[in-house]
Amino acid sequence: MxxxxxxxxxxxxxxxxxxxxLPRREEELRILRSMFEPILRKPGSVAPRAVVTGGIGSGKTALTQRFGIDFEKEARARGLNFKCIHVNCQILRGSFFMILVETVRRIIPGFPRRGFGANELLDSLLELLEDENLYVLLILDDADSLLVKEGSAPVYALTRVYESKPEMPRRLFPVFVLRDPGLMRDLNHATLSYLRGSIVKLRKxxxxxxxxxxxxxxxxxxxxxxxxxxxxxxxxxxx
Ligand SMILES: Nc1ncnc2c1ncn2[C@@H]1O[C@H](COP(=O)(O)OP(=O)(O)OP(=O)(O)O)[C@@H](O)[C@H]1O
Ligand SMILES: [Mg+2]
Structure with missing residues (x-):
């Protein structure tokens, strides 16, 4: 050539x-880091999560990817077995089950798809993280499709996953990337209150x-x- x-x-x-x-998104990068920084100081005992919203082309994908790559590097430098996993919910047709299969496959390539329901799979994912001593920042890009298809149940499951397991170290940290913040209105009260304070809005x-x-x-x-x-x-x- x-x-x-x-x-x-x-x-x-x-x-x-x-x-x-990412010029003009430095402040948002800093905010994300400050939200997840407690993981570095107290791994296993905190479970930060985030929602990133903004219109088309506002840099949601670029911002969350950049943050994930940088944070993974920082966590690894501190000796944590840490992985940022980025999945596109739209490509996975908004199916919670498929999103979880894809997530597990990024840890164990070739993981079989059959034989589980979504909730069982989520439990298996948590066990897997425990077995591998692994921490995962799970970026759910284009999560609009997940909310439209499955309602608030998956968001509820992912954000409150440790509530019924107080003894379990916190290893899974979801980041929901949404184009339409209006979809948040459909979330039930408990989930909304859990996410409030963790929302990063990208202005146009x-x-x-x-x-x-x-x-x-x-x-x-x-x-x-x-x-x-x-x-x-x-x-x-x-x-
Ligand atoms: N602050 C920035 N600095 C450099 N490049 C940027 C910045 N913001 C966005 N971009 C670039 O602009 C393009 C669109 O951004 P991106 O795909 O992240 O937007 P988005 O909010 O995810 O859009 P969509 O809603 O369509 O998914 C990408 O090529 C991205 O790398
Ligand atoms: Mg995008």
């Missing part, structure tokens, strides 16, 4: 690429935000001189 005069690396513009920095990017984000992404992926600041502004304006 010839050397491109425009791209330094075209893959750095891919939707699935997670950039090292304004023009200045867009320009900064685009300039940063262009500087990563494109050769300097191959684009004009004017073009960036134009794109930001149109978005």
């Amino acid at each position: 010839g050397v491109s005069r425009i791209f330094k690396d075209e893959s750095l513009l891919d939707l699935s690429y997670v950039p090292p920095r 990017y304004g023009l200045d935000d867009m320009i900064e984000v685009l300039e940063y992404r262009a500087s990563l992926a494109l050769r300097s001189g191959s684009y004009l600041d004017r073009t960036i502004r134009l794109i930001a304006d149109m978005a």
Whole structure:
């Protein structure tokens, strides 16, 4: 392949690429870290969880992925057996069962799908974490589909999983990523009160935000001189 005069690396513009920095979302990254930081200090005795909401393209996926990667690294550096697992609920058709199968498979590849119900599977996941001495940050991206399909039961199950097991070390930390915060209204009272105080709302990017984000992404992926600041502004304006 010839050397491109425009791209330094075209893959750095891919939707699935997670950039090292997230300009204009630094504060939200900091908030997420402060919410989960107690895990590092008191592993096993705290069970933080979070809901991240924001409109289309507001950076929910990028933010939660960046946070997960960084937090996993930090936890491992402190000697914790820690894994960030990112699942897309939409791709798994909003099925709680499929989401749990996928989660377990990230720990044990090839885990069989048959022979369990969702609740049994959740219990098996908890046992597995215990056996492996593993802590998991479970990012449920596009969780809208999970709420639409299954109502509040899975959110209830995931957030209150340790309530009936006071002796069990806390190892599973869910992050629900939602486009439509209105879906939270359908959650039952107990679940809502449990999640209140753990909600991170991503405000819509304004023009200045867009320009900064685009300039940063262009500087990563494109050769300097191959684009004009004017073009960036134009794109930001149109978005
Ligand atoms: N602050 C930022 N800095 C750099 N890139 C960003 C930032 N915010 C978003 N992006 C990039 O913009 C694109 C859209 O962001 P992302 O996919 O995270 O949005 P989303 O809220 O998950 O959207 P959707 O609701 O469609 O799932 C991605 O390529 C992402 O990497
Ligand atoms: Mg997304």
